[in-house]
Amino acid sequence: MKDNENQIKARVTAKTLNLINTNSPAEAGWFSQDFNVCLNGTCYAAIKENAVEKMKEGKKSTCSYCDNPLIPEKIGLIQIQFRKLE
Numbered sequence: 001m002k003d004n005e006n007q008i009k010a011r012v013t014a015k016t017l018n019l020i021n022t023n024s025p026a027e028a029g030w031f032s033q034d035f036n037v038c039l040n041g042t043c044y045a046a047i048k049e050n051a052v053e054k055m056k057e058g059k060k061s062t063c064s065y066c067d068n069p070l071i072p073e074k075i076g077l078i079q080i081q082f083r084k085l086e
C-alpha cells in the first residue's frame with residue numbers, strides 16, 4: 001500500500017492529498033471528499049460511486065478505464081480536503 005500511496009501522490013497535486021492519518025484541524029470552509037481509485041496494475045483511475053455501489057451489491061462491475069473487474073481489495077480510498085480560495 002505504501003508504494004501505491006507514493007505513486008498516487010505523484011499523480012495527484014501534492015497539496016490536495018491528505019493522507020487519512022494526518023491530523024488536520026476542522027477549520028471553517030474546508031470540505032472533504034472521498035475518492036475511490038482503481039488499484040489494478042498501474043491504473044489508478046477514479047471509480048464512480050455508482051460502480052462501487054454496484055460491486056458492493058454483488059453485481060458485476062468493471063473499471064471503465066482498464067476494464068478489470070472491481071473487487072474490494074483492488075479499490076483504494078483517497079480522502080481530499082479542500083476549500084474555496086477567497
Ligand SMILES: [Zn+2]
Pocket residue numbers: 038039040043044045063064065066067068
Ligand atoms: Zn482501472
